[in-house]
Amino acid sequence: QQQVKQSPQSLIVQKGGISIINCAYENTAFDYFPWYQQFPGKGPALLIAIRPDVSEKKEGRFTISFNKSAKQFSLHIMDSQPGDSATYFCGGQGAGSYQLTFGKGTKLSVIP
Amino acid sequence: GAVVSQHPSRVICKSGTSVKIECRSLDFQATTMFWYRQFPKQSLMLMATSNEGSKATYEQGVEKDKFLINHASLTLSTLTVASAHPEDSSFYICSARGGLYGATNEKLFFGSGTQLSVL
Numbered sequence: 169q170q171q172v173k174q175s176p177q178s179l180i181v182q183k184g185g186i187s188i189i190n191c192a193y194e195n196t197a198f199d200y201f202p203w204y205q206q207f208p209g210k211g212p213a214l215l216i217a218i219r220p221d222v223s224e225k226k227e228g229r230f231t232i233s234f235n236k237s238a239k240q241f242s243l244h245i246m247d248s249q250p251g252d253s254a255t256y257f258c259g260g261q262g263a264g265s266y267q268l269t270f271g272k273g274t275k276l277s278v279i280p
Numbered sequence: 281g282a283v284v285s286q287h288p289s290r291v292i293c294k295s296g297t298s299v300k301i302e303c304r305s306l307d308f309q310a311t312t313m314f315w316y317r318q319f320p321k322q323s324l325m326l327m328a329t330s331n332e333g334s335k336a337t338y339e340q341g342v343e344k345d346k347f348l349i350n351h352a353s354l355t356l357s358t359l360t361v362a363s364a365h366p367e368d369s370s371f372y373i374c375s376a377r378g379g380l381y382g383a384t385n386e387k388l389f390f391g392s393g394t395q396l397s398v399l
Contacts, residue, residue: 204390211286211373211390212324257323261388267314268375268388272323 172260174271181278187245189274191258194239198260202268203232203243206255215256216243248278282308284376286391293364294399301359301394303374309354310376314388315347318371330357364398371395 173192181187193201200219204212218225218232218241225232231244245252258271283306291299303313312331316324328344330336330351338344346368348360357376361368374391 202388209371209393209395211284211375211393213390214387217387267326267329270323273321275321 172258172269172271174258174274176274177272178275179277181245181248181276183248183250183278183280185248185278187248187252187276187278188242189256189258189276190240190242191271192238192240193260193269195260195262195269196239197262198269199263200261201232201234201241202259202261203230204257204259204270206257206273212257245276248276250278250280252276253278282306282376282387282389284310284374284389284391286374286394288394289392290395290397292397292399295365296363297398299361299364299396301361301372301374301396303357303359303376303391305355305376305389308376310357311354312377313351313357314375314377315349315357315359316373316375318373318393320371324373327359361396364396366398369396369398 175190202217203215205215206212216227216230218234220236229246234241255273255275257273259268261268285304287302315327318324326339327342328336328338330349332351332354336349351357371393373393375388377388
């Protein structure tokens with residue numbers, strides 16, 4: 169599988185701060201880029217996703233920024249809350265196959 | 281959103297036992313389901329892709345005789361870990377894609393996972 173490189177591996181943010189997680193992909197056939205949130209002992213839940221024809225997508229406190237030429241995208245969590253503490257995975261998905269290639273994950277800890 | 285139900289959530293078994301994990305799409309038809317394995321603090325590793333009514337496609341390095349996948353209907357896929365051993369202990373997660381309408385097809389919905397512990 170083509171890689172999706174995710175950074176940082178872990179992140180500590182103060183409550184109210186902005187959490188930023190970055191991903192870079194190699195496969196130019198990817199046309200769907202989701203972010204998943206996973207709590208311990210649970211399956212991943214779709215948080216927000218973007219297609220490459222859009223440079224930014226915002227849903228509530230969560231924003232994806234997408235740079236097609238650089239093959240990079242990032243998740244911004246505004247006004248981070250302790251309840252946001254979880255592991256976040258970015259992914260790349262190609263049309264037709266629907267197989268999802270995950271990044272290695274970022275463990276976010278939001279401290280009061 | 282669409283719901284994928286995975287059962288059981290946790291299973292503890294003795295070495296040599298076979299364990300079956302079920303994955304059901306509750307409110308949509310899942311033409312394709314995926315099975316993942318996740319080790320602690322690591323990402324999800326795709327094990328196999330199953331399409332309803334056909335044989336599963338396994339990723340390189342995954343033993344098809346050890347991890348038996350059956351996708352007998354549009355709402356149910358099962359993963360059977362045959363003769364489980366301690367090294368098979370892991371968190372197994374299924375996901376499903378599909379639906380009656382194109383808008384849901386690209387999205388993958390995940391089950392809540394099954395923690396398998398083999399003693």
